[in-house]
Amino acid sequence: MKMQYFIQGGDFSAGGRASTEVKSIIKQFNISPEKIRRIAIALYEAEMNVVAHAFKGKMDVDLRPDHIRVVFIDEGPGIEDIDKAMEEGFSTASDEVRQMGFGAGMGLPNIKRNCDEMLLSSVPGKGTRLEIKVLF
């Protein structure tokens, strides 16, 4: 089963809509509540990264009997140093974004903790690609 969602950069009021929708869809399948929670957390953090940092992006979901694979591709500033971005506490979020409680520098580590495979690549000045896989 495949689904695609558009994510608008900077739109915090709609932020989280795509991941919330995917959560309610996968709840209809025979997937453990713990897995559902992990998937929902990883997707929410990834979606909010696009909202907080990129101009726009899309989220492609591929749901299979034994796993879910979700790919986020955005157009935006990209990530200069991926190792640094993966460190807890490191963030390049703006003051405005931080005031809302985002930009704690824990989004990417939270994603890693809640998935089985994570692939992150980026071209600075162009955009970022994040692939997340969770096994059932």
Place this chain on the structure above:
Amino acid sequence: MEKNLKFFIKELGLECKAGEELLNRVPKGAYVSDLLSDVIGKAQEDMIWITTQAHRNIIAVASLKELSAIIVVNDRKVDDDVLESADSEGVVVLSTKEAAFETAGKLYCILYDIDT
């Protein structure tokens, strides 16, 4: 008496803003933070979340983590559209005039039966 959300509302003088039909929930601990990803990473299911944040993304975080309730401190106003989304997502939103420190302190004493 079972320490459910109703009990905490009464003891701490909280106001229920959303999720009124869910006040039989029995919270297991609490977490204080204004950083959303910190809550996502560290809070556990069925905890109460104490925060000064009042925008709509707190509802998504509470729903994702299946938290017992959010207590918005310092009498911060929570907009109606945020409360509507809380009601539809099954998130309890409580409000207090007090600051996070006082709220957490009182909650801690009640949760762990400490006489003050």
